[in-house]
Amino acid sequence: xxxxxxxxxxxxxxxxxxxxxxxxxxxxxxxxxxxxxxxxxxxxxxxxxxxxxxxxxxxxxxxxxxxxxxxxxxxxxxxxxxxxxxxxxxxxxxxxxxxxxxxxxxxxxxxxxxxxxxxxxxxxxxxxxxxxxxxxxxxxxxxxxxxxxxxxxxxxxxxxxxxxxxxxxxxxxxxxxxxxxxxxxxxxxxxxxxxxxxxxxxxxxxxxxxxxxxxxxxxxxxxxxxxxxxxxxxxxxxxxxxxxxxxxxxxxxxxxxxxxxxxxxxxxxxxxxxxxxxxxxxxxxxxxxxxxxxxxxxxxxxxxxxxxxxxxxxxxxxxxxxxxxxxxxxxxxxxxxxxxxxxxxxxxxxxxxxxxxxxxxxxxxxxxxxxxxxxxxxxxxxxxxx
Amino acid sequence: xxxxxxxxxxxxxxxxxxxxxxxxxxxxxxxxxxxxxxxxxxxxxxxxxxxxxxxxxxxxxxxxxxxxxxxxxxxxxxxxxxxxxxxxxxxxxxxxxxxxxxxxxxxxxxxxxxxxxxxxxxxxxxxxxxxxxxxxxxxxxxxxxxxxxxxxxxxxxxxxxxxxxxxxxxxxxxxxxxxxxxxxxxxxxxxxxxxx
Numbered sequence: 001x002x003x004x005x006x007x008x009x010x011x012x013x014x015x016x017x018x019x020x021x022x023x024x025x026x027x028x029x030x031x032x033x034x035x036x037x038x039x040x041x042x043x044x045x046x047x048x049x050x051x052x053x054x055x056x057x058x059x060x061x062x063x064x065x066x067x068x069x070x071x072x073x074x075x076x077x078x079x080x081x082x083x084x085x086x087x088x089x090x091x092x093x094x095x096x097x098x099x100x101x102x103x104x105x106x107x108x109x110x111x112x113x114x115x116x117x118x119x120x121x122x123x124x125x126x127x128x129x130x131x132x133x134x135x136x137x138x139x140x141x142x143x144x145x146x147x148x149x150x151x152x153x154x155x156x157x158x159x160x161x162x163x164x165x166x167x168x169x170x171x172x173x174x175x176x177x178x179x180x181x182x183x184x185x186x187x188x189x190x191x192x193x194x195x196x197x198x199x200x201x202x203x204x205x206x207x208x209x210x211x212x213x214x215x216x217x218x219x220x221x222x223x224x225x226x227x228x229x230x231x232x233x234x235x236x237x238x239x240x241x242x243x244x245x246x247x248x249x250x251x252x253x254x255x256x257x258x259x260x261x262x263x264x265x266x267x268x269x270x271x272x273x274x275x276x277x278x279x280x281x282x283x284x285x286x287x288x289x290x291x292x293x294x295x296x297x298x299x300x301x302x303x304x305x306x307x308x309x310x311x312x313x314x315x316x317x318x319x320x321x322x323x324x325x326x327x328x329x330x331x332x333x334x335x336x337x338x339x340x341x342x343x344x345x346x347x348x349x350x351x352x353x354x355x356x357x358x359x360x361x362x363x364x365x366x367x368x369x370x371x372x373x374x375x376x377x378x379x380x381x382x383x384x385x386x
Numbered sequence: 387x388x389x390x391x392x393x394x395x396x397x398x399x400x401x402x403x404x405x406x407x408x409x410x411x412x413x414x415x416x417x418x419x420x421x422x423x424x425x426x427x428x429x430x431x432x433x434x435x436x437x438x439x440x441x442x443x444x445x446x447x448x449x450x451x452x453x454x455x456x457x458x459x460x461x462x463x464x465x466x467x468x469x470x471x472x473x474x475x476x477x478x479x480x481x482x483x484x485x486x487x488x489x490x491x492x493x494x495x496x497x498x499x500x501x502x503x504x505x506x507x508x509x510x511x512x513x514x515x516x517x518x519x520x521x522x523x524x525x526x527x528x529x530x531x532x533x534x535x536x537x538x539x540x541x542x543x544x545x546x547x548x549x550x551x552x553x554x555x556x557x558x559x560x561x562x563x564x565x566x567x568x569x570x571x572x573x574x575x576x577x578x579x580x581x582x
Contacts, residue, residue: 024520024558024560026527028527029523029524029527029539032535032539033523033539033542033543033546034543035539035543036536036539036540036542036543036544037543037546037547038543038547041578041579042576042578042579042580043547045575045576045579045580046551046579046580047546047554048572049551049564049569049572049573049580050551050554050555050560050562051555051560051561051562051563051564052563052564052568053563054560055572095578095581096578096579096580096581097579098578099578100577100578103576103578384576385575385576
């Protein structure tokens with residue numbers, strides 16, 4: 001039965017000879033109970049070891065989907081994929097939820113060269129340049145979807161960086177992929193392009209484009225969609241950084257299926273601040289996180305009643321004080337904010353902290369972390385077998 | 387309003403015009419023959435009972451052959467408490483994933499204090515032995531009271547979640563019907579998940 005409905009026909013599936021008690025005799029009611037186990041990795045595997053009937057029930061793909069939907073608002077952080085070619089996984093939870101790294105490994109075939117573009121809603125988007133393909137991978141279920149990059153995008157992908165984003169639909173049955181690339185063929189009319197794939201239709205949509213402003217008049221340098229950081233989803237829009245000739249923000253509105261360019265606060269470029277991240281601002285809307293030594297500044301973009309947009313500084317957070325770091329000895333690297341809860345990852349000398357921006361609660365993750373760029377995997381572990 | 391055994395000769399008054407809340411009392415009869423009274427508003431938290439009232443079957447009291455008195459009185463307590471709280475508890479219920487949204491755009495204007503009160507009431511209602519908890523689940527399912535079903539199922543899930551596989555089998559009297567090879571294979575498949 002679907003989420004939100006009462007279990008039907010519960011009398012039909014009783015097991016009168018079973019030694020088990022009450023509602024556990026009834027499949028529908030047993031499902032209602034098991035659905036409410038916490039979304040930690042060990043929950044379903046352990047429950048599936050109780051008896052054959054539980055295992056059967058939990059192995060059903062329909063149950064997995066319900067479990068994922070039920071817990072969609074608070075998927076646990078299972079660990080990180082290191083952003084290099086092998087995409088090794090580093091678990092970040094303690095036992096028994098410490099998923100073994102081998103459990104989440106992506107097999108490479110002949111000629112594959114993977115570059116991870118981002119991770120969202122438990123799905124990883126990978127580009128495979130030699131084959132002009134992208135791959136959507138669900139590490140928990142193991143499902144993979146290989147998609148050919150549409151020719152209109154592929155022509156430009158050969159010349160510059162391609163970036164993109166993957167996201168699930170609310171019902172967790174379908175996903176979308178948005179690819180973006182810059183078109184610098186006409187130096188007078190540089191453009192940003194986007195194309196959307198929907199797993200529901202199984203097809204790519206129409207090409208969407210927008211003009212790119214010219215930045216510094218360096219005639220040969222093109223503008224590109226930066227892959228230094230992954231896309232950020234804020235409300236119904238995706239955001240990427242633009243770099244090269246023009247430094248700014250590219251916005252794709254998923255509802256309107258349109259692209260737009262957003263200018264950065266003027267002083268960021270003037271003062272040469274390139275250590276910035278796009279983020280969901282407190283209270284919603286577009287924001288920026290600017291790193292200055294050991295502090296972070298949170299900026300927010302506002303539009304006044306005349307539709308004029310401007311950036312304003314919100315909070316400044318002194319990370320060295322918050323995390324009790326010795327600023328003379330340590331250097332820090334910041335990633336994020338990411339995920340549902342605007343969590344910032346602060347790396348310092350093999351130690352990784354997660355800092356929840358709103359509450360300033362922080363957590364030191366168990367284990368040692370080499371300096372890499374990471375994709376955090378926040379996912380509901382709705383799998384029983386491997 | 388506490389549930390009290392009703393006079394056997396009492397019966398519900400005339401049907402209510404749709405949409406109005408009435409203070410009409412409904413009589414509910416447990417499997418062991420005890421009668422309980424509840425307001426129509428509280429009783430209608432059970433979709434099963436709601437349909438019977440609307441079909442006009444409620445006039446002489448509603449027999450509930452699946453629900454013993456001890457459980458029925460707890461169910462009525464729950465309904466009384468929650469009927470006063472939200473108009474639309476039955477329309478979109480207690481999906482914990484939606485909890486944050488519901489708290490923000492409440493149509494019941496419950497204060498923070500009232501919500502805390504309700505939470506601790508719910509917690510103590512299900513702080514009972516396994517057998518009683520299971521009976522509550524069966525009753526909530528039979529009576530179609532989604533909020534109570536959700537509450538009781540969540541309690542069982544919370545009770546199981548930190549237990550070892552053996553403990554779960556013991557508590558719920560489940561027979562291990564895996565062969566030795568099967569069980570080994572199951573545990574090996576996700577060995578990292580077992581630290582017993």
